[in-house]
Amino acid sequence: MNEAIDEREGFAAFLLRLRGRGIVPKDMIAAFEATPRRGFLSNLHHDVAWSDRMLPIECGEAIEGADLQAGVIAALAIEPGNRVLEIGTGSGYTAAVMAKLAGRVVTLDRYKTLVEQARQRFEALGISNALPRQADGSNGLPGEGPFDRIVVWSAFDSLPRTFVDQLSSGGIMIAPIGPEEGEQVLARLTKIGSRFEREDIGTVRLQPIGRGVAKVI
Template identity: 80%
Template structure:
């Protein structure tokens, strides 16, 4: 990927932060490097594209900081051939990165504008294995599982049991669980039999999971 000078500096700082947190999988770093982050952001944010700040995108939404995205994708431990479900497409950036690691990524977004923009970006990058659709993803995609990995970029107020049947045996789901206001716990849920084994990864502050599809935008 041809990076602008400020991109190269930002990406180098991002790599240093990841290494400081012990996140060093070569395939993950290569996937981030191959996915031009500035193309998923408005022009005024290009110079800080690789920062760990949440940055605004269309429809009043935001893209998570690069470090959180990397930590979550690393914890998913995506393997070649995996089927991945993402709830909350946003800009489409994380789906694009995951598509370089997985067999297939299905990403669900409630806003039509974000859905259309993500689709255009996937086409521009030639990512034929990243599929985006406008839908209510609050209960996943029950008719399309099982998935090997599921990631949700919005908080559940309690354990998301409705997703158990959508995960393959031994599959992994990562989602924040906690109250709408304040902080939530980022949880890694591994399917063992018909239940989840939970591992807490840290504390985040994300929007609560919205239900339904946006009527206009």
């Protein structure tokens, strides 16, 4: 019983923080509420599931804080029927949330362990339109676009121009851009013609984009 109360209180505090920042898309908030965040975390971190802290997951990776995830998903402005490409599956949580808003989510990770865990979580929740795949996402999925939305949870050192061709006209990509060490700028890139129109929407500290796939894990 206490755990259920803690969960509700944590979610309520999360909502208050979002409203304080002006992030209130009703469909997105409903998608977060309908996706059991604790199921994507180890038992050790259930009490801080809705905090804005980055929390460790398997393979030496981390899940972003709930506030950052919500800010990015809100900025993506996902519409029903959209095809979404996510680079950095991690625990699978953001793909599960986006699957409730989009038509289809293809989510890539370098680590087979994370991909398999995400697949099991999606199956347990009856999510059939989120498709996890082990792949090198540093150049996206060139043969499978265009996508309406692309989100990347690790940083590029410069504007990722190669992704322009993978977005549909008017499509939106969100990615951190900046140095490996220190803060990066979170950029919202909208495809206009054959180029990106860039709007900077915040700062983050995320890992640089990894190349290749992990051989063992």
